[in-house]
Amino acid sequence: MKNDQRLPLRRTLLRLGAGLAAATAVRLVVADPVGTPLRRAAPPSAGAAGTRAAALRARPSAYRLRPMTANTPPRYRPALPPVRTRPFEELPGIGRAMVLTFDDGPDPLYTPHILDTLRTYDVRAMFFLCGEMAHDNQDLVRRIADDGHTVGNHSWTHPLVTKLSRAGITDELGRTSDVIEKITGAPPLWYRAPYGAWNRNSFEIGAAMGMEPMAWTVDTLDWTVPGTDSIVRRVRGGAAPGVVVLSHDAGGNRSQSVAALRRYLPELLEDGYRITVPPRR
Template structure:
């Protein structure tokens, strides 16, 4: 019965996977509204999990060159390789079961953040989203989430979606099925343990899915999500370039890829602070992705 229900849910995703300029049959995603919480609906109350490490409230003083403001290894936050093999030379073609763009008749867009949670950058991103009363989707790494479970609660309690980005950020297409199941299943179990609800969405590292990985994703009750706009923040090109990339490619229904972890994301934070109010001024409404 549970398997049938998951299969039925997955079939609902069939109308959403439309790559920019390419029609792709996929699974439909129902959009969960952003903006302020509904009146009379209190935020979820849950016990706050203890943080395993005492982490400073912000980056160490003194700044320094990009990538040197803090040591990601200190928090098991390993810098990730280029996140966007689908976007660059030699990219694999879009898989027809993965949603890259969501059909909408309104100026709704979908901001997503990968590779967190991060003790410095995730709170900064949350602060900006909160200031503008918008919602986003966070694809979290399991080995980071287990270090900072309180940040997972912060993300969920502020109305954002928490989604699965594997446990250690491997390329799933290079792994045997058992390892793929472990990467996705272990992360889903952790999210459920912390938040009380398993994730419904997953993103493969580097955007690389194949049929076996998608089958496992489906069996675990998740729908695969890609992106239509790559902010290129992982190349650390400067906040202005990141903002220009997002604004110049924005269109209704676009899923935007950014990162709140996996490296020094100060440029991502600065860019978001600049382009988000401009998106709002142009009539766009960032909302989260949800089943």
């Protein structure tokens, strides 16, 4: 083929390659839409003085925020880029089932009672652990895992994540995942931002660590110590397929949370609800 014949062919191939690259770029942009910026959470009140574990149990009220999400992801997918811009708020597609979650533990005073109740009714729940509490209560972490519950990451010291640098978020989540893996033999696959305060950095860093973000649908507000009856009413009133219930087994006086679980759990089961945890990916 002569040189003057090769030149038009080369130009055609170059144009075709450029067109394919542009089409690929468009698909990548569509696959990773950036959601509406998350609202910034109000900073938490200062914790009580003392040891780190005591400080977690003695946190004052107004240190829990409502979910910052409005949309439920339609399905699961691997926690790899492009990452989520919203956490799971409920779990669709699990039938007539609900998910019970407990934050801030494990606490040697309250967590064992919650585990006993869950074992009595042979159900599984999710426990989002603070790394420093897990480090100080390793036997309890093992019991949670051995009983078949899902162990999640709730940061190391329960900070306001939106105030941290990327390095700070990486340290908080990374140290907690490391200690959970060291104790249980497996890294956590789910994490929950303290105070329900998420940002893009936390989504990206959590995804890089192989974790999915989990928020909640029903807030029992048990951290306000509203009374056992009030906690039970909130759970029963919010009961529905796919609902995720937020409670606490540490971070303060959780005796009402323990008592409420003993009441509403058998009632939910009698109403035909399954109490379950997300399937492993």
